[in-house]
Amino acid sequence: MRREVTLRDVAALAGVSSRTVSNVVNGYANVTERTRQRVERAVQELGYRPNVLARNLARGRSGQIAVVVPYLDTPYFAELLQGIIRAARVQGYNVLIDQTNGDPDHERMLITRGSRELLFDGVIFSPLGLSQEALADRDPELPLVILGERVSDGSFDHVGIDDVAASRQATEHLLDLGRRRVAAIGDQPYPTGEAAQLRTRGFRDAHERRGLPVHEELVIPTPRFNRADGAGATAHLLDLHDPPDAVFCYSDLVALGAIRTLVSRGLRVPEDVAVIGYDDIEDGAYSNPTITTISPDKDMIASTAVERLLLRISSRTPPPGLELRAPHKLVVRESTAGRAAPASGRRASARAGSPMASRPSRTRRD
Amino acid sequence: MRREVTLRDVAALAGVSSRTVSNVVNGYANVTERTRQRVERAVQELGYRPNVLARNLARGRSGQIAVVVPYLDTPYFAELLQGIIRAARVQGYNVLIDQTNGDPDHERMLITRGSRELLFDGVIFSPLGLSQEALADRDPELPLVILGERVSDGSFDHVGIDDVAASRQATEHLLDLGRRRVAAIGDQPYPTGEAAQLRTRGFRDAHERRGLPVHEELVIPTPRFNRADGAGATAHLLDLHDPPDAVFCYSDLVALGAIRTLVSRGLRVPEDVAVIGYDDIEDGAYSNPTITTISPDKDMIASTAVERLLLRISSRTPPPGLELRAPHKLVVRESTAGRAAPASGRRASARAGSPMASRPSRTRRD
DNA sequence: GTAGAATTTTGCAGCGCTGCAAACAGCATG
DNA sequence: CATGCTGTTTGCAGCGCTGCAAAATTCTAC
Helix, strand or coil: CCCCCCHHHHHHHHCCCHHHHHHHHCCCCCCCHHHHHHHHHHHHHHCCCCCHHHHHHHHCCCCEEEEEECCCCCHHHHHHHHHHHHHHHHCCCEEEEEECCCCHHHHHHHCCCCCCCCCCCEEEECCCCCCHHHHHCCCCCCCEEEECCCCCCCCCEEEEECHHHHHHHHHHHHHHCCCCCEEEEEECCCCCCHHHHHHHHHHHHHHHHCCCCCCHHHEEECCCCCHHHHHHHHHHHHCCCCCCCEEEECCHHHHHHHHHHHHHCCCCCCCCCEEEEECCCHHHHHCCCCCEEEEECHHHHHHHHHHHHHHHHHCCCCCCCEEEEECEEEECCHHHHCCCCCCCCCCEEEEECCCCEEEECCCCCC | CCCCCCHHHHHHHHCCCHHHHHHHHCCCCCCCHHHHHHHHHHHHHHCCCCCHHHHHHHHCCCCEEEEEECCCCCHHHHHHHHHHHHHHHHCCCEEEEEECCCCHHHHHHHHCCCCCCCCCCEEEECCCCCCHHHHHCCCCCCCEEEECCCCCCCCCEEEECCHHHHHHHHHHHHHHCCCCCEEEEEECCCCCCHHHHHHHHHHHHHHHHCCCCCCHHHEEECCCCCHHHHHHHHHHHHCCCCCCCEEEECCHHHHHHHHHHHHHCCCCCCCCCEEEEECCCHHHHHCCCCCEEEEECHHHHHHHHHHHHHHHHHCCCCCCCEEEECCEEEECCHHHHCCCCCCCCCCEEEEECCCCEEEECCCCCC
16 A cells, blocks of 8 residues: 555645644634635645544544444334434444344443443444343443433433324324224333333323223234234234224334235225334335334434434533434324325324424423 | 553553553464463553554554445345454454445445545445446455455455356256246346346256246346335236246345235235245245245355455455355245245255355356 | 574554644734 | 734644564573
């Protein structure tokens, strides 16, 4: 490898100090137009490109953030990741991706003091098997933003949608269609299943609000939120003495699995059984039937998470941990509205979760 | 942030030079046991962790490799990625993941001179929309290993399985079951569809070997290798005057889509139509029916790719570009063998592609 | 006991950049 | 014309590590 062009080379050609070249390259404010032009010409001429390694060392930062997700091949995470990468790149940050497979040890390791080697300046984390305790004795110096459901203890930020409200809305949509035996697929009644439990809460709230009973035998737990889970749970539901006429699925993948089982048993969606999903993944807009779903504002989640994390990274004194709510909306498609429904795949109906309400983490939810 | 422990601190405590500490930390050979012990004790005591940033700068390397895939949410890539990450980590390398969405401009940019900023030392690349020309005027200094189908011009390595042989084997399996109207889903008869074309070649070869005619109307092109592509193509096939009795799908996702359509039309798999996939993704071992598939040795592909790339990175004079073939095997499951078939999800039948044949890139294929 | 080879340890310079604070310039004001 | 003020540019040190080659030490053979 031949030697690369350095700041000093550019400085020599432009007749200024290397520090000034640095200022120009980094877009600092106080540089005269004349100087800037001269430097930029020299940069052009020599084909100078900053050496990120040296910059990182001098700045004491790696310029990278880690994003930790349980599964890479889950469309929801893949879509979210795209947004995060985009947002980070705009700020000159690079994204490291880590998949944990939901392994609690792996997850804990990533946020524990001592395990990292300055490879990343902060972490955006979507935990699955992480207990509250593990979160508690994490490296307190590591800037952290958590996605999904987990209430902040004040030392990190949490970004998500209002799962309870969204789930209530989804369930109400089904009830308002006149369905009276609504199933829920995806409950996780154990410590690490917080996100799922919030959705179950919303499901119950909706019934309560409408003055209708929840049919407990129709609330089906699943270990994950996959097609297979949805297919299996639905098979179970259909074997019941009195099967459901609607299903609230805790993810679109679950919904896809559910629909598969329904269709293969000769049932019509939504005529016989209405199905609603969660996440608004791309597949759901092209499936057959297309899926009615809760659509979280993924871009908002991604950009908010990045923004907060970078803020944390650059602050001397850590900012307070916030609960940040991204908006979501109910997108009605064929799996509840039928073929007669909107031609286009996407149609918003109700909007919820104001532009981005934030509040101190102490406050629980309403 | 309080100051971190440095090499010098450890050196002071251990009573040796900082260079010696560096040697110990990096596991260099010539260190007496006594010294090593002393240093290691000091490292322990102070909780020293090397500063990767400084190391990178001094070494002139970033310690990171980039892996570029078209789509992250494709299970095949996600599974391959896991292997690559694992293999790289063992060598002390970190993996940057980049998703291109198959965008040719994005793909070209990543391997073109000047676009990178020393963020990664080399690239493992699974191109989709990349033309031979774009490959030709790439940055010649950037160590590169290509996955999937693309013949090396000698300046980079190529790792993949023998797609023609594998496809032939898959097709022969169907023919040997007595099927006579075998369809193929996934051809891509245009410049960037090389991988698909190789599979089509194998499909034709199999017919030829068995002395049977290819039914041209049963060779269906698809833009991608998704569930939706498989479902759509299969619907088209079933609407034909004389539909197929077996389908060779160019990916397991296509196979899943195909099965979905078949089942929803009331056809039995494999009794009415046998289906075979490609890639051996995890889903296929748990679907209903489970999918017979071509199983590439992903771990071998991953570790070989990493090994070759790191070799390239560390060599002064670039090694010759090799064509590396990982083994594959046919895994027979329910979608061709029926329920009576093996209880376990995985059963190998034939093995192919010797442990890892390599040959100079000039040699085309046999 | 000693020359010479082999092994282990060390010192120094420097990777290319940025933080810091000082130096300098330009300009209006008294 | 000195004074202060804002805005721009500079010099220097040093981020923490490794490459290199020389120095110190140990080993081997005679």
